[in-house]
Amino acid sequence: MAPTTNKKLLNWVAEIEKMCTPEKVVWCDGSTEEYDRLMAEMVASGAAIKLNEKKRPNSFAFNSAPSDVARVENRTYIASVKQEDAGPTNNWIDPVELKKIMTKLYTGCMKGRTMYVIPFSMGPIGSPIAKNAIEITDSPYVVVNMHIMTRVSTEVLRLIEKEDYFIPCLHSVGSPLEPGQEDSRWPCAPIEEKYIAHFPEENLIWSYGSGYGGNALLGKKCLALRIASAMAGREGWMAEHMLILRLINPEGKKFHIAAAFPSACGKTNLAMLKSTVPGWNVETIGDDIAWMKPGKDGRLYAINPEAGFFGVAPGTSADSNPMALASCSKDAIFTNVVVTADKDVWWEDMGVECEGGTDWLNRPWKPGMKDEKGNKIKGAHPNSRFTARAEHCPIICPDWEDPKGVPIDIFVFGGKRANTIPLVHEAFDFEQGVYMGATASSEPTAAALDVDAKLRFDPFAMTPFIGYHAGDYIQHWFDMGEKLGDKAPRCFYVNWFRKTADGKWLWPGFGENSRVLKWMCDRVEGKVEARETPIGLMPIDGDLTLKDLDISAEDWAELMKVDTDLFKATLEDAKEYLAKLGDKLPAKLTQQLNALEARLAKH
Ligand code: GTP
Ligand code: SPV
Ligand code: MN
Numbered sequence: 001m002a003p004t005t006n007k008k009l010l011n012w013v014a015e016i017e018k019m020c021t022p023e024k025v026v027w028c029d030g031s032t033e034e035y036d037r038l039m040a041e042m043v044a045s046g047a048a049i050k051l052n053e054k055k056r057p058n059s060f061a062f063n064s065a066p067s068d069v070a071r072v073e074n075r076t077y078i079a080s081v082k083q084e085d086a087g088p089t090n091n092w093i094d095p096v097e098l099k100k101i102m103t104k105l106y107t108g109c110m111k112g113r114t115m116y117v118i119p120f121s122m123g124p125i126g127s128p129i130a131k132n133a134i135e136i137t138d139s140p141y142v143v144v145n146m147h148i149m150t151r152v153s154t155e156v157l158r159l160i161e162k163e164d165y166f167i168p169c170l171h172s173v174g175s176p177l178e179p180g181q182e183d184s185r186w187p188c189a190p191i192e193e194k195y196i197a198h199f200p201e202e203n204l205i206w207s208y209g210s211g212y213g214g215n216a217l218l219g220k221k222c223l224a225l226r227i228a229s230a231m232a233g234r235e236g237w238m239a240e241h242m243l244i245l246r247l248i249n250p251e252g253k254k255f256h257i258a259a260a261f262p263s264a265c266g267k268t269n270l271a272m273l274k275s276t277v278p279g280w281n282v283e284t285i286g287d288d289i290a291w292m293k294p295g296k297d298g299r300l301y302a303i304n305p306e307a308g309f310f311g312v313a314p315g316t317s318a319d320s321n322p323m324a325l326a327s328c329s330k331d332a333i334f335t336n337v338v339v340t341a342d343k344d345v346w347w348e349d350m351g352v353e354c355e356g357g358t359d360w361l362n363r364p365w366k367p368g369m370k371d372e373k374g375n376k377i378k379g380a381h382p383n384s385r386f387t388a389r390a391e392h393c394p395i396i397c398p399d400w401e402d403p404k405g406v407p408i409d410i411f412v413f414g415g416k417r418a419n420t421i422p423l424v425h426e427a428f429d430f431e432q433g434v435y436m437g438a439t440a441s442s443e444p445t446a447a448a449l450d451v452d453a454k455l456r457f458d459p460f461a462m463t464p465f466i467g468y469h470a471g472d473y474i475q476h477w478f479d480m481g482e483k484l485g486d487k488a489p490r491c492f493y494v495n496w497f498r499k500t501a502d503g504k505w506l507w508p509g510f511g512e513n514s515r516v517l518k519w520m521c522d523r524v525e526g527k528v529e530a531r532e533t534p535i536g537l538m539p540i541d542g543d544l545t546l547k548d549l550d551i552s553a554e555d556w557a558e559l560m561k562v563d564t565d566l567f568k569a570t571l572e573d574a575k576e577y578l579a580k581l582g583d584k585l586p587a588k589l590t591q592q593l594n595a596l597e598a599r600l601a602k603h
Contacts, residue, residue: 002027003027004161008166009157013134017115019106020106020109020172021107021110022114022115023112023113025115026115026117027116028116028117028118028119028143029152030120030152030153035147038140038143038144041140043060045183046185047062047141048062050343051339055343055344056329056330056344059331059333059334059345060144061345062141062334063186063336064335064360065186068186068188068210068212069212069381069383070213071221071263072196072215074091075091075191075210076090077090077092077093077098077196078090078091078200078467079098079198079200080095080199080200081201085200085469086468087584088469088470088581089463089466089470095201098195099206101195102197102208105208108176109138109208110172110176111177112179115136116139117134119132119153119160120132120133120146120151120153120156121150122151122224123291124401126155128403129291129303129403131224131228131305132159132160132165133156133218133219134160134166134168134169135169135170135218136169136170137216139172139216141211142171142216146217148308148331148387148389149217149219149308149310150219150306150308151307167205169205169218169219170205170207171207172207172208172209173188173189173209173216174188174189174194175189188212189208189209189210194208194210194215195208196222198226203227203231205222213310213383214310219306220288220289221464224291225239225240226467228291229465229468230467233467233468236480237292238290238291238292239289240289240460241260241288241460241462241465243258243271244256244290244302244406245257245285246283246397247275247281247518247521248282249521253525255520255524256302256409257408257412258408258489259414260412260414260440260460260462261415262416262440262458262461263464265414266414266509267287267288268287268312268324269320269321269324269509272321272323272324272327272395275511276511276512277515277518280517281395283397283400284390284397285397285399286303287304287311289304289306290302292405292408294483294484295405297407298485300480300484301404301405301407302407302408303402303405306390308388309327309386310385313347313380314349314378314382314384315348316349318351319510320351320510321510327386327389327393328386329392330392331389331392332388333386334385334386334387336380336385337360338354338359338365340355340356341357348379353367359378359379359380365377408489409489409521410489410492411490412494413436413437413492413494414494415440415441415442415461415495416442416495417442418443418497419563420563421495423495423507423560424492424495424544425493425536426490426491426493426536427490427536430481430484430488430491432491432592432595433490433491434592438578439457440459440461440493442458443497444456455573459473460477470581471582471583471585471586472584474586474589475584475588490524493536496513498558498559506558507551507559508549515544515549516544518545534562534600539560564600567600571600578593
């Protein structure tokens with residue numbers, strides 16, 4: 001019996017069941033019993049590995065198919081009614097056409113499988129800013145991950161009944177089973193059959209063929225960013241690819257910072273920063289997504305719509321991110337890491353020795369193993385991930401679930417740049433801040449397949465997640481600035497990734513980034529002045545403390561250097577990139593561009 005009386009929901013579930021023809025339908029309730037039952041089933045089928053209960057209590061490891069390891073941007077679509085509404089940064093297919101293609105794929109696609117109906121909320125259940133949704137999926141792996149990443153509960157059904165509204169999210173791994181056919185460990189469809197589709201006018205999500213991360217956990221990138229950004233643009237709020245943290249200074253003053261870095265560029269790390277500045281402490285609110293609305297006092301309030309972290313595993317160590325390690329010390333799911341001989345997990349740069357075990361491709365593996373060409377074989381995939389409960393983060397902010405959200409004082413933009421961009425600079429004003437965010441650029445990472453190996457412009461780290469025209473999206477940022485006026489957050493741009501000519505990091509990064517955040521807070525409080533440069537405001541020597549850091553005067557000079565020639569070159573690239581926005585290029589952006597060009601010309 002379906003646990004709801006809502007006609008809209010019952011009709012939709014019946015319609016999908018008819019199209020996908022699963023063996024059975026299971027309504028999920030988000031309970032521990034449900035989680036344990038599904039995990040036990042997946043361990044029995046061989047899809048999951050139960051980890052050592054003593055070392056990693058209640059935790060499981062999965063290995064995906066080698067072709068299904070990250071987001072697939074080339075297979076991701078914004079199917080708005082008019083192509084111009086999707087803009088130049090999105091793939092587009094006419095929604096009628098796309099539904100035809102996908103209906104064909106969906107027909108009979110759940111044969112031999114269970115269809116799970118997951119009621120979930122993005123944001124604290126029942127809060128005015130939260131969204132109620134249903135994900136239908138034929139992947140039990142998706143169900144258990146949704147348990148951690150979102151709030152799965154029958155309470156959501158009560159809200160759907162009351163409001164007669166939900167966001168429908170349909171997902172299938174696209175791998176029907178014939179009678180007697182043995183299932184694979186990680187069912188999925190070939191790349192050319194994968195579609196991650198969004199119908200923004202209907203607030204509808206259809207995903208087919210992938211079981212991995214943002215392709216399949218539809219609350220995350222599909223709902224909380226692509227659909228939500230389109231809603232936010234229409235309704236006057238913001239849905240951003242941003243971490244949220246609270247920084248408390250020695251006097252107990254709280255600052256709230258939201259930072260946008262592209263995928264695998266340090267959001268999880270910064271969100272859980274262990275401050276190295278005495279007396280300054282960080283509390284984590286979110287590590288990937290921020291929903292922000294102006295409050296009654298005119299300030300911008302942010303919530304984290306998620307309930308867990310889907311974090312990059314490689315590089316996570318007791319040195320780089322002890323809080324992330326603690327968050328996944330129990331009740332966690334690991335995907336595409338090494339399972340050691342004693343059934344714990346390991347990944348590259350975890351900071352501990354590994355004797356060997358099974359790699360992400362399920363092969364026997366030892367550190368130092370090389371392929372035929374003599375290249376080291378990595379045990380964990382570069383985009384391997386842990387799924388961890390936010391509540392297990394030792395420094396989770398006591399207010400992280402406050403439906404009011406936290407008032408944002410500071411926006412930070414950034415990316416991975418080996419040169420050109422200094423460690424930190426501040427915008428003269430909000431409009432220049434929008435320019436900085438809109439022209440942010442980064443070198444590629446492993447978080448998405450099929451991204452060019454060259455520098456990419458990535459406005460607000462949102463390129464793969466803007467659910468509408470990027471020009472309208474940037475204009476929305478200017479509009480929000482106007483609405484917020486002098487209460488708008490102060491804007492900064494950082495680059496932790498600048499390198500020496502011989503390829504070494506110039507900045508130690510990680511916990512030491514707290515020094516940069518402290519300077520930002522001191523700026524907001526008016527405690528320190530800044531020096532004017534053509535690109536923005538920069539620290540006066542001594543204000544950004546380098547005490548006890550082993551960093552030479554030359555390296556510091558290089559880190560803070562504004563190389564006007566390199567900047568001019570980046571500006572030319574930015575112009576070329578922005579030209580793609582056509583007549584949707586905001587006039588204010590052009591003004592900023594011209595003003596920067598004029599300032600650079602004087603140097
Ligand atoms: P998504 O979850 O994909 O959106 O990414 P994210 O921005 O949360 O990425 P994450 O924090 O997991 O960053 C992963 C990569 O950034 C790893 O390779 C880290 O080692 C590296 N990283 C993070 N912070 C720093 C830093 O301060 N300095 C340096 N050099 N590397 C960093
Ligand atoms: C990202 O790629 O930005 C992620 C991982 O946060 S995923 O959820 O797979 O999109
Ligand atoms: Mn992300």
